[in-house]
Structures are given as structure tokens and as C-alpha cells.
Amino acid sequence: NDLLIHLKMTGQLIFDSGKSRVAGGHPATDWVAKLPNSTTHIIFVFLDGSKLFFNDLRKFGWIKVFNADELTGLLADKLGVEPFDKAFTVDELSHIIKSKPRWNIKKILTDQTLISGIGNIYADEALFWAGILPARLGKDIKDNEISKLRLSIIKALEIGLKYGGSSENTYYKIDGTKGHAQEHFQVYVQEGKPCKRCSGIIKKIRLNGRGTHFCENCQH
Known part of the structure; x- marks a missing residue:
């Protein structure tokens, strides 16, 4: 299956290895604040203990799961x-x-x-x-x-x-x-x-x- 992620207006993806962070999306104090917090909606935990946080202050962003055929069809039907x-x-x-x-x-x-x-x-x-x-x-x-x-x-x-x-x-x-x-x-x-x-x-x-x-x- 494939993940489709849309950050919309205020979404963030923050990867935390336990020693350092890499963040992308829309900046906020979350990038350096304690995680998870009130804007954290999904946490991906990897086998080595590192984590990926999906934060979104305004809750417009989303993460959806598709299989390959569904994703191809979605993109073909909805995008020019x-x-x-x-x-x-x-x-x-x-x-x-x-x-x-x-x-x-x-x-x-x-x-x-x-x-x-x-x-x-x-x-x-x-x-x-x-x-x-x-x-x-x-x-x-x-x-x-x-x-x-x-x-x-x-x-x-x-x-x-x-x-x-x-x-x-x-x-x-x-x-x-x-x-x-x-x-x-x-x-x-x-x-x-x-x-x-x-x-x-x-x-x-x-x-x-x-x-x-x-x-x-x-x-x-």
C-alpha cells in the first residue's frame, strides 16, 4: 500500500531520531518543542525507535492509505x-x-x-x-x-x-x-x-x- 500525505495550510512532518530532528512543512515552535503535543495527530514509530510526527494546527491536512491501483486511478481522475x-x-x-x-x-x-x-x-x-x-x-x-x-x-x-x-x-x-x-x-x-x-x-x-x-x- 501507499501513503498519500497532504500538509494543506499548517501541516508538518517532523522526523525525530532521538538525537536530532529534521522537519518540513509549515514552521512553528513544534519543530523544537516537546513531542507529541496538542497538534500531533499521527505518530509513525520505526524499528530503531525513531519517530515521524504528523502535526497540523488547523487540522486541514490528511494522510490516506491507497493500494497502487487506487492511487493511480485517483491521480488520473482528479488531476489534470x-x-x-x-x-x-x-x-x-x-x-x-x-x-x-x-x-x-x-x-x-x-x-x-x-x-x-x-x-x-x-x-x-x-x-x-x-x-x-x-x-x-x-x-x-x-x-x-x-x-x-x-x-x-x-x-x-x-x-x-x-x-x-x-x-x-x-x-x-x-x-x-x-x-x-x-x-x-x-x-x-x-x-x-x-x-x-x-x-x-x-x-x-x-x-x-x-x-x-x-x-x-x-x-x-
């Missing part, structure tokens, strides 16, 4: 194409966008059943690189823009990977260190600051219930 997959072609992205003509383009990009792996941060960044305003509807995105958007999605994600993820809020890597992608944001959480490309002012709106950032000069 990955941007780094060979199947993520211009034609595939065009099909996805045109299947949702009345949705705004940011909603399309962040729907995990259509495209997996693009969250709020990288949707904003990808749309900036593509020069597309996040509120534009799928039916209004032109073919040449779709081609550029595909490359921009990959570019935004590659920047995130290169700099170890975005520790803009609570994200830490498995070794307990922060990512540095937030130091390279073009528009995300840059509202009120000058655009790095044109010196216009970055704007922020609420779209699909999420904070959304863009440059009116560079994006159309």
Missing part, C-alpha cells in the same frame, strides 16, 4: 496534465482553455482538474510573463497568446524550482531552510511597487476569491 509533461502541448493547453470559454484565465490555470501544479502564486507570475490580464475570459485568449502562455507557465515554475520554492509566508523545505523564489516575484505580493519591466505600478484585485496581482501596462 502537468506542465512539465510531454502531453502539455500548445494544442492541449488550447483545448483546456477553449473548454472553459466563460471562465477567466486565472481560474482555468488554477483548477487542478484541468492543469495540475499551478497555484495562486505561479498563476500570477505566468500570466505576467505571458502579458495576459488574469480576468480575461478563456474565449478571448488568442492562439498566439496560448503558445506564449504555455512557455510562461513553464518559466514561472522553473524559477520557483530553481530558487527552492516560495517562502513568502509559512513554507519551509524538508531540511528546514527557506526557499528564495519570493525574491524573484514579478507581480505576486508586489502591489503598490513599480513593475520591474515598465516601472508602472503593480495592482492587486480579488479574483475567484484570491488575491491577484498584475501590471496593467505589461498585461492586456
